[in-house]
Every structure is written in structure tokens, then in C-alpha cells.
Amino acid sequence: MSLEVIRSTPFIQLQDGGRFGVRHLGVTQSGALDWVSLYWANWLLGNPLAAAVLEIPLGGLELHCQQDATLALAGADLGATLDGQPLAPWRSFRVRQGQQLKFAQPRQGARAYLAAPGGFEAPQVLGSCASVAREELGGLQGNGAPIAAGDQLRWSGQAEALREVPTSLVPVFGASPRLELVMGAQHSDFSGQSLFDVFNSAWKIDLRADRMGVRLLGPVLQCQRTTMVSEGIPLGAVQVPPDGQPIILLNDRQTIGGYPRLGALTPLAVARLAQCLPGETLQLRPMLQASAQDAHRALLGQWQAR
Template sequence: MSSHAGFHVTKPGFFTLLQDAGRRGVMHMGLTSGGAMDRHAWAWANRLLGNRYGTPALEITFGGAAFTSGLNTQIVVTGAEVQLTVNGKPKPLWTTIRVNAGDSVSLSAPRAGVRSYFAVRGGFIVNTDLGNSCATVVREGTGGLHSNGQPLGQGDLIPCSDATPPAANRKIPSQWIPDYHEPLTLNVISCAQVDRFSEAVFETFFDNIYTLSPQADRMGARLTGPALEVADRTLISEGTSLGAIQVPADGQPIILLNDRQTIGGYPKLGAVTPRSLDALAQRPPGTQLRFREIPLPEAQQEERQFLAFFRTAGSV
């Protein structure tokens, strides 16, 4: 690999991170999973290029990023509705694009959605750490280009393979491209602590609209809406799961996300399903949303189908 085989960051944007499928088997060490917030968009970016599931890509929050290619390769940008240009010429999203050494690639601020995913043929070549992952977790100082948890900065060079032959040009079927403007309803499965909430609390939760607070990040999505009463306001701290809906003392629910703390002591009303978290990851503060309870087998089947589809992708 030559010293210039990669993408130079000419404009890092608001918050650009290297992300993969996240860390596994590390929570006992107090480390969170990290990983792509919108797995749907991230996984499609890699699949269109023939990359294996788990291949690192860039997660670009609120756009405004620019890169210069140091090699001839293919890229895909999925997720938020940004204006994607190569050398100033508009290019389609959710579609493989050929770029040459010296080409400039730019992403505007999004018209809809929050996070874009920038993948390259063969994947970015970066070091992995605990959990065999490069997932960037700023709070923990893990992962990323320099294995220190820092976002990408101007002047960084993100290496990638210059020996991978091009794949066939592909684009996603239109029915698989989400509409980030549509009303958002999140699917929820119940959890072991349902007995700590009254029937009236569940009626309040499922019958009302909640709003995504500006206090939302990769750790958790804070919501504002009708307060939820809970019998025991605190518990003995226990392990937390992705999507868990905590109810703190003020009664305003918090959905725990990829960079959550590994333990928590607030009662949990249920958990948002992984596929619904993909949709949540693309909604900005101020978004109104509802919740819908679904049975566990339905959520499990949805996840099995997702993984079965994307894990069949390989280098082609």
C-alpha cells in the first residue's frame, strides 16, 4: 500500500467518526459497544461495495465534510439526505461511485436525516483494539484512526486498500431507502421491570407523543413529554442494554444508545428494538415520536432477517 492510498480529510465536518459493527464481549470491563448508530445505512454502504459485514466506514454527523482521494477506487455514501459532490459535480446517494486519485469528495449539511455513512471499496484499514473493533467512543478514548477515541480531524489520512478490484456499479432498490421525513413510531419490547410501573403509566407512555430533546447524543436520547411515575425511582445498578428505556426521577424517559454507560440504576420500562434505533439515529432534536409495543418473537425475527441479509455480503 502506497503512502497516499487513502482519503485525506480536508474538512472534518461537525463530528466524523470511524465506526464498524461495534465491540462485543467488553462490557465486563466497563467498555461500551459503540458502533454505527444507523446500522441500516452503514450496512448498505458496505454491501453495495461488496464489503463484508463489520467493515469500518465513516459516520458523518450533520454533514459538512470533505475528503481528497489518494487512489482510484469506489465509494458509497448512504444515510442523511446530503448533497454529495465529486469535483463539484452532484452524485447520487446509495449508489457506487468511481473516484480517482486527486478527486475531491464533499458532503453538504443534510436536508433530512442526521448521519451519513461513507464507505470505500475494501474498507478503511485501521487498527482495532479491545473487542477487535475500531469503533470510536470519545468518552472512553477507544477506537478511531489513532486508537484514542478522537473524531477525525483536518489533515488526517484514512488508509484503504489500493489493490481491491472494482465491483460492479450498484444502487439500492428505492423501496429500501428510508424516508427521514415520515412520522416516527418506535417499536418497544417489554422488560423484566414492567411490574414497577402501573397500567396507567404504560397508557401514558404508549398513548402520547414525546419529543426528542436537544440533550441527545450517542450515549442516549432524552425525551420530553408526559412524566411517567415509577414505584421505585432507583435500583441497585445493573448492566444496561442497547435501546433500554430508563425512567429517572423526573419521569422523562431516556433511550440508551451505542455509547451508553454499561451499568445504570434507573427503572427500565422496556427496550426500543435495534431496527427502530436505526430510524431514531436519523432524527434531529425536536422530532416528535410515538411508541408501539411488539412481542419479543417479532423483534427477534426482524433482527434475524436483518443479519441474515447483510452477513451474506462478501467481497465480490
């Protein structure tokens, strides 16, 4: 079973749940930025939740269906159409041989996730097929290259009956989201005014945003620490460089860093950030680590219960 890529962009990649246990080698995590939408896309087909999917930022993708099949779509509404007919996310759907599947541009959210039965096939590199262009790892050829015109997207699984994500569980990609931040690392080195500003300001997402990190524009944060030894950085880490504008580090981040950190976004907040476009605003709110862990377990339970 396969899809032929007719048109693509340099941002469209094959991603799965990520690459773990290799950061001591200097290899980053990678994987789907919006892991919640990844899980739902795979759940719709009865796949392992971390199976390989297409991550489609901002649209610009056109596919030719070479056989009858069942696929699934979750995440952003990118104006997807099947032979010109609107195709809504958060459900599985059937395609017929010869049909054209297109993704136009964002209507709500930034990244859509397209899944196939059993997951798209690609070589495993260090335990994952997740694409990292910078490190030339993963993807269809194992070299990190993005999806390109002429590529064949193959799978061999069989889909179950058509499914939809329950309306009550569909993530909301509304304006000005509030993202949870677990304080830690060097937060005590920031001035009291800066800590107040962090949680009482609207932060604008800079144009300098990619899979490595997202820069926020807002009040200048002041840190008393001038030097520090580089240390390991987790997903969602909020670094503050000398210009005082925080950077939220994402899946393709470097493995160590030497800027002071306020803490880290929760995994759910990272997934929500992945659906924000440059120019949008967001707010940060503090969350205790224990509360973040409880919320994460509750979220994982919604798939285990189904």
C-alpha cells in the same frame, strides 16, 4: 488508496459493527448508530458488512481524493457533492484523483455512512476500531479521536462493479417514525396512566442527544420504584430518571445503570432513531420479543440473499 481530510467536525468518527465481549470490563459497545446503513454501505462494495466506515452526522465534511477509486454512500442525504455535482446516497460511485467530496447539511436523516473497498484501515482495539471518545478507544490512531483535518483515510481493497440498493429496500426517513419497544425490566412498576402515555403520546427529541443516549420530552412518567441496584443495560434500553422523561440509551452508553427501565427498542428501531434530528417527534409502539426477533431475522436475510 487514500482520502485526505480537508475539513471535519468533532462528531465525524470511524465506526464499524461495534466492540463486543468486553462489557464485563466496563467497555461500551460503540459502533455505527445506524447499523442498517452501515451494512448497506459495505454491501455496495462487497465488503464484510461490519467493516469500518466513516459515520458523518449532520455534514460539515470535505475530502480530497488522492487516487482514482470506488466508494459507497448510504444513510442520510446530507447534500453530498463530488466536484459540485449532487451525489445521492444508497449507491457506489467512482471518484478521480484530485476531486473534492463534500457533505453539507441534512436534507433527510441525520447520519451518512461512507465506505471504501475492504473498509478503512485503523488499529484494532479490543477487537474493533470503533471510536469512543469518552474511553479513548478506536479511531485512526486507536485513541478515540474524531476525524480531523489533515487525516489520511486509507484502504487496500478492490471494489466490485457499481451497485445500488434496490429502491424497495431503501429505508424511509419520514416524519414522526413509530419505533418498536419490547417491554421488560421494570415496566410493571410504572403507573397505568404512564404506560398508556408511553404509547399514546408524541415524544419530542431533546437537544440533549448524542451517541450515548437520546432524551425524549413528553408526559411525565411515574414509577413506583424508588431505589434499585444498578444492572447491565442493553442497546436501546429506555431508562426513566426521576424527572419522568425517558432516555433511550445508544451505542456509547454506560455498561450499567440504576434507573428503572420500560424495556428496550428493537435494533431496527435504534437504527431508525439514529436518523432523527433534535426537535423531531416520534411515537413508540409495543412489540413482543418473539415478533421483534422474527423481524430482525427477516431483515438480516435481505443481505444474506444477495
